[in-house]
Amino acid sequence: MSKKAKMILEKDFKISEIDNRIYGSFVEHLGRAVYGGIYEPGHPQADEMGFRQDVIEMVKELQVPLVRYPGGNFVSGYNWEDGVGPVEQRPRRLDLAWRTTETNEIGTNEFMKWAKLVNAEVNMAVNLGTRGIDAARSLVEYMNHPGGSYYSDLRISHGIKEPYNVKTWCLGNEMDGPWQIGHKTAVEYGRIAQEAAKVMKWVDPNIELVACGSSNRSMPTFADWEATVLDHTYDHVEFISLHQYYGNYDNEISNYLAMSLEMDDFIQSVISIADYIKAKKRGKKKINLSFDEWNVWYHSKEQDKLIEPWSVAPPQLEDVYNFEDALLVGCMLITLLKHADRVKIACLAQLVNVIAPIMTEENGPAWKQTIFYPYMHTSVYGRGVALNPIVSSPKYDSKDFTDVPLLESTAVYNEENEQLTIFAVNRDLQEGLHLECDIRNFEGYKIVEHIVLENDEIKQTNSAQGTPVAPHTNGNAVVENGLVTAVLPKLSWNVIRLAKK
Structure with missing residues (x-):
């Protein structure tokens, strides 16, 4: 007899309306994300701008609402002016973040055109590593000011008459990390982020800003960093960022699949810090969370050490994901939805080739990694209101975690379309889990389909040869x-889709 888990769903047990930006992604000038990923001019499926249409179709299938750009570590050494204007006049630069050569063939305007093709907004990052408030305000002016000023007229001279009106902006990237170009202490970063935020909003008061939180939860400065940064920036920003990657280094799947519990605790901790600063400031504004880098990342770390320095778009961070990775990604997506009241932006890092759901071969096909599917299912079917289910499940203990539920689950209700979707992972290694879910409050709802991702080989991967x-x-x-x-x-x-018939 298989183990049993129970769940109760009520229309009125709501966490929050889901901000669609929670299904965002990330394209950095790193490895083959841009060159050979979204852009490969000689490819049989390239359009007139050089963008791969097979990749565009897959991104559209994911319905990615928001893409963070151009980094990442890359942005901390990036001069945005290098990527605008006539392509033949753009400089080649050494990218110190990833020890490669950046050709600047693709820059801001090209990327904005690509984003439009995939129906995505852009989450633009500014360089607070080697640059500062002057470059930040100039970029906002270039992107968002209608005209009649130096940088807005420069944009118009580059053939872009209408402003982009980019809404979401990141104030630098991982500035707490010693690996970061222009690494800063919390006070140093808090001050420059505050001043950059101030002038960026003076140029365009309608933008929303993300301050850098910790690069991951195990950083020695974690918590103090968030508190100090928000102490400086509280009045000027809407979001604090979180970054976290996981890997199955000790090859213990029961422990690996429990790592989303740590992600949950990380989110809770950052919410607590943000609310503490709100209380300290006697503030009315709630600081929300932007989990703008999250994924599995560990498979490619050894091969990345062999890359020839200063090459152009080498194959970096090309994790090939297996079936167990897809399960953890599913658990992480459920975790994000459980915090939809405070996590308003999240970016799966990244989108193409670099720790990505989509892979490409040069002059060859594009193909879907195992993690493509849970990401697609939640993005497509997870629009609406995140419900707060009452769940009872058998539990287990692993090396690093206690009381891990076998059932990791949540549900999304779309009242307008009269649809209810249950997302569920069964962590049990041995047997099926019998689920009973009470939906009496959803009268007249019938099963549309029950999608399952399963495989007998937990290390099974996909490739260009087959999925x-x-x-x-x-x-x-x-x-x-x-x-x-x-x-x-x-x-x-599992994705159990119901609708009112």
Whole structure:
């Protein structure tokens, strides 16, 4: 007899309306993300601008609403002026962040055109490493001011008459990290972020700003960093950022799949710090969270040490994801949705080739990694209101975690479309999990489909030759008398879609 888990869903048990930017992604000038990823002029499927249309179609399939650009570590040494104007006049630069050569063939205007092709907004980052408040305000003027000033007229001279009106901006990147170009203490960064934020909003009062939080939770300055930075920037920013990557270094899957619990705790901690600063300031404004780098990243770290310095667009950070990685990514997506009241932006890092759901071959096909599927399912079916389910599940202990629920689950209700979607991971290594979900409050709702991602080989990967890790719709969920019942296969990602018939 398989183990049982129970869930109760009520229309009125709401966490929050989901901000669609929670399904954002990230394209950095790093490895083959840009050159050979989104852009490959000689490719059979390249359009007249050199953008790969096969990649565009896959990004559209993911319905990515927001893309962070141009970095990442790269932005801390980037002069944005290098990437605008006539391409043949742009300088080649040494990128110290990744020890490569940047040709600047693709810059701001080209990327904005690409973003429009995939129906995405851009989350623009400014350089607070080697640059500062002057470059930051100039870039906002170039991007968002209608005309009649030096930088807005420069944009118009580059063939872009209408302003882009970029809404979301990152104040630098990972400035707490010693690896960062222009690394700063919390006070140094807090001050420059405050002054940059001030003048950027003087140019365009409608923008929203993200201050850098810690590069990950294990940074020695974590918590003090957030508190100090927000102490300086509270009046000027809307978001504090979080970054976190996980890897199965000790090859213990039960522990690996529990790492989303640490992500949950990280989010809770940052919320607490943000609320402490609000209380300290006697403020009315709630600082929300931008989890603008998250993913699995560990497979490629050894091969990256072999890359020839100063080459152009070498294959860096090209993790090939397996089935267990897809399960953890699913758990992380559920974790983000559980905090939809405070996590308003999140960016899966990254989008193409570099720790990415989409991979490409030079002059060859593009293909979907295992993590493509949970990301696509939540982005497409996870629009609406995040519900707060009452869940009871069997639990287990692992090396680093206690009381890990076998069932990791949440649900999204789209009232307008009369749709209800349950996202669920069964962490059980041995057997299926019998799920009973009470949806009596959703009268007349029927099963549309029960999507399952499962595989007998936890280390199975996809490739250009084939995608053995791909979802099927043969899940066995049924609904009767207001009760959804299903057996979630062992180690599986499940999407149970219901709608009012």
